[in-house]
Amino acid sequence: MDTQPRYTLGDRQDDGRYPVTVDNTTEAGYVYRRHGSWYGVMPGQTEARRPDRFQAAYHLVRLIDAGHRPAEKAGLRLTSAARDLLISPHLRLTAPNIVRASEATARLAELGWRPLTGYPGADQSWRMACLLGCGWKGTRFWSHLRGRNGDNTPRPMCRHRGCIPQSQHADRIAAVATQAPDCTCEFKHVTTVVEAITYLPLALSAEANGWYSTAVHLARLLGPCPAASVRAKALRTALDDIL
Template sequence: MEQQQRYIFGDRDEKGLYPVTVDDIPAGTVHRRHGSWYATMPGHYLVKRYTDRHQAAAHLVTLIDQGIRPTGEAPTPRTPGDLIKSLRATSSYSHLVPPLRLSLANLVRAAEAMARLAELGWKPLEGYPGADQPWLMQCRLRGWQGRRFWSHLRGRNGDGIPRPITRHPGCKPVSEHAQALSDLAALRISTCPCPPFPRDKHPMDADTCLDILTSIQAALDDHAHMSALVHARSILEPCPAATRRATALRAAYERHAKAQQGLKADKRK
C-alpha cells in the first residue's frame, strides 16, 4: 500500500504509454503489450514483464529508491528494431515495430493486416505493432491521420465489421463509404507490377512464399536478423497485389508449420 500511494498515473498518450510520477518525480512510463505490462525509464533498458500496471509502476518506485533517475533518451540495444531502422531505404513503414518479436507468424500477420487495411481504405504510417497496440495510419478517404487498433478494424468475434463504423471525426458519411472503398478497390490488382527490388518482384504464389519463409526462418535460426529482414521486405513492402500475396503467404505458412510439426514428430520417434 505504501508504494501505491507514492506513484501517480498520468493520462494515456496516443502511443499507449501512461506517464508515472513517483514522489512528484517524473519516473518514466508503463504500458501494456500483449497481455503483459512493462515499465520504461529514459536512460535505462527495462525488459521485465508484470501482470498489471501497478506492479510495473512499483518497479519504478524501487528504481527511484535506489537512487536511479531518468537520464535523457533510453539507450537502445542492438535488436531487430535497430536493424529495421537501417532498412529504411524503402519509403514504406511496413516492417514490424519493436518490441514485436520477429517471427514467421508475426510477419504473415503483418502482411495480412496491411493487405486488409488497403481493402478498408487505410494506409499504415508505421510498421505493424500487433493487434492490440495503437497503430498510426492514414484514412485514404479523407486524409485523417491517427492511431487505430487493428483488433478493432478487423472486426470482433469474427464478424469482419471494422469499428468505429464512422471511421473518424470528419470522415465521409457512412452511406458513402461503400462507393469510396469500391473506387479504391479498382487500384488493387492480382499481379505484382512493382520493379524488381532488390532482386525479384513480390511473391504471389504459395511456392515462392514458402521459399521466402524458409529463408527467413533459416536466418532467424542463425541469429542473422539483418538477413531475415532483407528477405522480409518482399512480403511486407506495399504492393497493389497485397491481397493475393497475403493469401499466398498464409497458405505457405501453414505448409511450413505442418512440415515443422512432421520434423518434430520424426525426432521423437
C-alpha cells in the same frame, strides 16, 4: 520506491513507447503497455514485466544503478525505422506473426487505410491514415476493423469523426483500394506459395544477422504492394505447409 522518482517518462510515441531518462541525464530505454501489463525495456537486456508504468520505469533505474547501459547494436536493431514500419518490435518475430501482419496490412489496403507504424498485434492500437480524402490520421484497433465473432464488418461504420459521408464510402474505397493480381513494384514482393515458402524462413533466420538483413527480407513479405491480398493468401498457405 523513492518519493521523488529518479526517472522521467517522455511523451508517448506513435508506436506506444514512453522513453525513460534516469537522473535527467541517462537515456535508459523505454516502457510500453501490452495486454494489461507494462514492460520496461533497456536494449540489450531482458525486458521486465510489471503491473504499472512506474514500476516498469523503475526497473530501468535499477539497471542503470547496476552499471548497465543500453546496448547500441541491440538498440539499433530494435529501433530500426525500416523494421518498425513493417511489424512492431513488441511482437516476437515468428512465422505466424508475420503472416498475421501480412493479412492485416492487406485488409487495410482493401478498406482504404494506410498503416503508419508496423503491425502491433490484434488487440493493440495501430496508427494509420484514412485514404478516403479526409486527411485523418490516428489510432484504431485492428480487432475492430477486421470484425469480431464471425462478423467481418469493420467498425465503427462511420470510420472516424470528420470522415466523408458514409454514403460515399463504397465508391471512394473502390477507387483507392489496391487488389492487383500480381506485384508490379520495382522491388519484387512475394505473390506465390513457392516464394512464400522460400522467403518466410529467410526473414526469421535473418534476425540473427541484424536489423538490416531482417528488414530487407520482411519488406518482401510486408512492404506496401498492390498485390498485398494475393501475397497474404500465399503466406497463409505456406504457413500451413511449413507448420
